[in-house]
Amino acid sequence: MRTVTVVSIMAMGAVPGAGAAGPAQAAGLDPQTRANASTAVEGEAFAHAKYLAYGEEAARTGERRIARLFADTAWTERYDHFAAEAKLIHFVRSNVADLQESIAGEEHEATVMYPTFSRQAAAAGDRRAAALFREIAFDEADHAAAFLRALVELEV
Incomplete structure (x- = not known):
């Protein structure tokens, strides 16, 4: 069984201002x-x-x-x-902010959401769904890594 590994940009310190307001924090709106x-x-x-x-x-x-x-x-x-x-x-917002948000989302999908879905599907006996969710988790980890590379290149 493959293991999804995601190197968090937070852990690497590559995200200045991480945790800043998300895209829905538009000024002037209730x-x-x-x-x-x-x-x-x-x-x-x-x-x-x-x-x-x-x-x-x-x-x-x-x-x-x-x-x-x-x-x-x-x-x-x-x-x-x-x-x-x-x-x-x-x-x-900006390329940096958009990449940061994308990395966080893909990391969540790769390490939390899809692995949880896969375990739940496997427990229910839905083997095809469990395998699909595992496969997608790997794709999401690849996406996070690609976004991270782009962010690092952008900030160099």
Whole structure:
């Protein structure tokens, strides 16, 4: 069994200002408004991905009109709704801050979330799901490492 290893940028001291306010800490917004917009951004991103997947299935089954409907709606979710809400909450900040946030998220997925999901699936007898979650954990660790390399190169 492979073990996921993630070298935390926090442990390496490569993150100046780590723990700073996250992307939803947009100045001038009421905290509840920020929370609502942050939730909305997540929903729009998921809708975008979901509609792309649905559109692929519609295209695969020859339903071109439905495939186009899903593709068009996915575009609106990403490039209209998500973009406007992301701008509202200052979702994208700076390359350094965005890399730091990405590293933290990928590390969490690699070392906490997916290993937990894998153990729970294995305990329930869902071997395929457990294996999938383990495989994704390794991918997430690779993503964290790639983001860390980019951060180190950026700060050199």
